Amino acid sequence: MADPMRIRANMTGDKVEVKVLMAHEMETGLRKDASGNAIPAHFIRNVTVTHGGKTVLSAQWGTSVSRNPFLHFRFKGGKPGEKVTITWLDNRGEKRTDEAVIAGG
């Protein structure tokens, strides 16, 4: 199981500012190991962020997103104390869901 995401969700004005750091190798499939064998691709393909049952951001990623991906965005309609839920799904079908409570400004 992959390590948990580190999520920060803070109010800035009337918006919720979300910063996420995911733990994932994001292997491209183009690299070779020391003995010359190709290292198979292993990367996050889908990221979904929800708040109060509504999707506030959804992403599709390729192999060129950096290892241990970082994501930063803002949405309206959240309040301190409410939850933001983030799920990623990778090309091997592994997934991970974490949530964070929105902190006051």
Added chain:
Amino acid sequence: MDAKRREVLKTGGGVLALAAAGVIRPGDALGQEWNKAAFDTKSVAETVKALGASGSTPSSGVEITAPDIAENGAVVPIAVESKLPRTEAIAILIEKNPNTLSAEFAIPSGTDPFVSTRVKMAETSNIYALVVADGKYFHAVKEIKVTIGGCGG
């Protein structure tokens, strides 16, 4: 879970070859959409087409925030902001990477037309931010010089 494993085994011969292109099945089985055709593209024009446009218009309403020179191509911070009304999606394209399309974000109403992330760059290249606003496609370009590529090994 079992069925998924079987599917991998069944297509196993192809997986080695396909893995290079980042194509492995199980994700599909979980019902999440992933635009394989677009992520397989190898030029900006192909990607734009695979994302459903015949072309896009340069726009000053699309802003890329990224360094002029990236010392480490493995971690290049890129932020894209759109000032265009009704922005629905933002995509990041890296012209000289093995696969052009890096990331695509769907922006629902209520979410700022802004995303920031970090990408890998194989070499010095133009970065395109492609924005879908009100059903039309717009873009901005920025060149980033890379000192050490991020896809070597």
